[in-house]
Amino acid sequence: MEIVHVSAECYPVAKAGGLGDVVGALPKYLNKLGHNAKVVMPMYRTRFLYQNEWEVDFKGRGQMGSYWFDYTIIKEKHNKLGFSLYLVDINGLLDREKIYGYGDDTERFTAFQIAVVDWINHWQHKPDVLHCHDHHTALIPFIVKHSYQYNRLADVPTVLTIHNAQYQGWMGWDKAALLPVFDTWKAGQLEWNKTINPLASGIKCAWKVTTVSWSYLEELRTYANGLEKLLEYEKGKCVGILNGIDTDVWNPATDPFVNHHYNYSTVDAGKAANKLELCKEFELEQTNPLVVFIGRLVGEKAADVLPDAVLSALYGLQGKVNFLILGNGEPHVEWQLNQLKGNFPGNYNVFIGYDEALSHRIYAGADFLLMPSRVEPCGLNQMYAMKYGTVPMVRSTGGLKDTVVDMGDWQGWGIRFNHASVGDIAYSVTRAVDVYADKKQMTAMRSHMMQIDHSWEHSVQQYVDIYQSLKY
């Protein structure tokens, strides 16, 4: 089957979080099963663009309201990622250094979606499935269904994957004019709560909707940032499929970012060597258990609780634990985390920023990975941590609940807690310190979790089943 993934992110081309990881891996694993999956995304000015060779695939012209724009589709020449990769170049709109965060993001991603649909509309044939990811691409199911210009594509099945329902791409009704002229009787399919809501529109118009874990799908019916009723109404076409991890990229035995490679039978020695280097680099005392956090410093990830939780644990445990944090996000959280630095030399450090290579070294060198997320649709960090023998400490929510079993339960290997609160986190750190002292149990847990199969091979067939169910 020919499946076109449309996304704002794709690792290693451009990644801001887990969306990039998934779109960089799922098509590759679909192709390994003999399908023809491809990715189309905006052409940002990232390093990947300059380091690879491209050929022009198509040149076209799109209309966004009264604004006409030229677009070019370029294709990566050597199929380096295991799938055909197409970038949409729209001069002045998409060719920027960052993925998100501009005042005209609405126009940027609307133009991107129009260009993608226009390009596919020029193909001689039609793809078997258009697979859209998150709100930046969620207007496509509406556009192909209800805009006159692209009506030829109305019978192409569309799938929308919700990686994160917190962000919905809301836009005022004045922006409706940006969309290709559509049947105004169908305007309700764009709306939720008196605004144009691209994610809601995608949920209404896509043939199938998937979320990235089963528990998240359940949770969305009660907590979906305003979309609860819609998801309850549309539950018949929603399916939860747990993300996989790309073991070509995330494997401590081969990871090029990691200096000391190891596998489940050499995990203790391998982690010790990586930890030593990491501790030297961040001036941390080496014998203590090392608890780390990697992620966006936002409310969803409960990053605002981190400064107090770290303080409480460090005071309570009197220097018997170390923390290392890698992340960026809300400025006041960044500031607070930076402020803590001077107070606990040898026990605490933070790197504010986004650093892919460093994240790999931290997964390899850490003992515990903390994820107190308030919302976690799937979460990849805890699966990477497990693959690297790092014990996950997670709040029982969404995909974290589906992938981590508490060490107190039968054959468990992780630490789970219920609240994104200072008390729960500090108590979990105490549990971590206790289990760390039991070398035998640590080795057994590490080796066990490293052998759990979270690879895409496991999940990819479920997407294929969905695509096939849409064929008639």
Ligand SMILES: Nc1ncnc2c1ncn2[C@@H]1O[C@H](COP(=O)(O)OP(=O)(O)O[C@H]2O[C@H](CO)[C@@H](O)[C@H](O)[C@H]2O)[C@@H](O)[C@H]1O
């Ligand atoms: N400062 C930093 N430096 C380096 N690397 C960093 C980093 N901050 C984050 N990362 C990396 O970004 C990714 C984060 O992935 P997650 O899936 O945990 O969260 P995210 O909220 O972005 O994704 C959303 O989409 C994914 C994919 O579906 C869901 O798993 C998730 O629950 C949902 O919130 C990981 O690869 C992590 O290592």
